Amino acid sequence: MIDFSLPQELVDLRERVRSFVENEIVPFERDPRLTAHGPTDELRQDLVGLARKAGLLTIQAPRRFGGRELTHIEQAVVYEAAGWSTLGPVAMNCAAPDEANMGLLAKIADPEQQEEFLRPVIEGGARSVFAMTEPGGAGSDPNQLLTEAVRDGDDFVVNGRKWLITGANGALTWIIMARLAPGADGLGGPTLFLTRGDTPGIEVERVMNTMDRNYVEGHGVVTFRDLRLPASAVLGTPGDAFRYAQLRLTPARLTHCMRWLGAADRAHSIAVEHARTRTAFGRPIGEHQGVGFQLADNEIALDNCRLAIWHACWLLDRGEQGRHEASKVKCYVSEELFRVADRCVQVLGGIGVTDETVVEMIFRDIRAFRLYDGPTEVHKHAVARRLLRARTTTPAVPAPAASGIPTPG
Incomplete structure (x- = not known):
């Protein structure tokens, strides 16, 4: 039951x-x-x-x-x-990004790092960033990571350029992903570093102009110029950055879906009220099938998105990894909620493209959400790969009869 x-x-x-x-x-x-x-x-x-x-x-x-x-x-x-x-x-x-960063730091930061970098964010006095995405390198494919960290005695020196770094302007806690050359201990590869945003060598060049406006201080372009970090700045184990990123991103994809479900529901409620009170051709526009069907599609989509999110969360709460399920949910929910917001704009008519309501802002923000934490195409690719691996023993089509004509079942 x-x-x-x-x-x-x-x-x-x-x-x-x-x-x-x-x-x-x-x-x-x-x-x-x-x-x-x-x-x-x-x-x-x-x-x-x-x-x-x-x-x-x-x-x-x-x-x-x-x-x-x-x-x-x-x-x-x-x-x-x-x-x-x-x-x-x-x-x-x-x-985002603080919610996911707090979750990661609570899991892998050591006690000293948690006191210095996590507690101020939890208490609301500071913000954090996760600096991975690069203009010509890491993004949907983090294997293209170009930012480098080089050992210099007991220190690390980081050089590189990042962009779309959410909340970079004024953030205190920085989690930086860089490719570390192996040392005498043999440890190297993609590594996370933890430091303060006011450390010399971190330069926020500018804040990018984007279609969304719901993230604090927007999305920055950042350059690391001979950023010198002590050995204590390593977050977790050197070389494990990709594993830690997935540890962060799996629940983060779901929390994105949760928050945007609330926003889409808000847009839907505004559209429903408008359809109930706005008249055309002698009756409320919601009574016309062209509008009523759009509202019905919204209601169905919102319920299905909620159930998909809850199921994936149930799996995580049971202790399962949930990467596959989180990819499916992120892909499905981001696309469905965008359609919900789009239909809300359409139902509202002229005022739907103005700032007379928050619907147009929600529409623009949800459009961006379809890309954040992995675009739909990347998640579909991951789902398809797992699907093909899981079903390699199942025949693709029934074996033909001797005559070449399939026999009735």
Whole structure:
């Protein structure tokens, strides 16, 4: 028997989060500090203050850091409620990239690194970045990593260039991926390094102009020029960066889906209300099949996305790796939610392409979401490879009869 009911405590938390976002956070969507490059850090700090006062700041954090240590299923429920406004996750400190970075540091950073680099992010006083993507190198294929780290005595010297580094401007905690040449110990290869954003050698060249504006301080272009790091800056084991990246990205793909499900549901609710009150040809436009069917498609898509997310979270909570399932969910949900947002724009008509509602912003942001943490094509490729490996013993077609004509079954 499959039971989809939620514990009352989780239902209460969901309603508490939804009420907080609607009443305290939504009014900031018109704040001028929500810029074309996303919320400024000043706006983030104000929102974090509200979440702290409400007892909803970084509630996903491990209990040893004062959080509730939410399971993946609990995150799915809570993050969807937080995503009702794109500023909700920012306020509650469960937005990308900080949410995923905190999860990674809690798993692999040593106690000293956690105190210096993780605790300030959990407490909302600092932000973090994950610096991997490069203009001519690492992206969908991290094997093309070009940024290099060279041993110099007990130190490491890093040189390279990154872009689309979310939140780089003003971030304190930096996780940097670089290719380390093997040393006398034989350890080398893609390696993660941990340092402060104000370390000499880190240069944020500029913030890129992008179609989305929901990430704090936008996406930066960064150059590392002879960035000198001590041996204590190595995060985890040298050469294990790709494994750690997957450890970070598998749940991060799902949390992206959770938050955007909330935003798409918000857009859908606005479209439904518009279809209920706007009239054309003598009746509310929602009563015309052309509009009503689009709303029905949205409702179906939202339910299916929620179920897909919950299933993958259930697997993770059971202790399974879940990479295959996370790829399927990221691929399916990002595409479906974009269609939901697109239909909402269409239902709203002229005002759908204006900022009279938040729908146009959600539409643009969800379009970007289809690329973040792996574009759809990369995830489909991964799913297809696993599918082919898993079914190599199954005949592709029935064997023909002797006459060459298939016999009736």
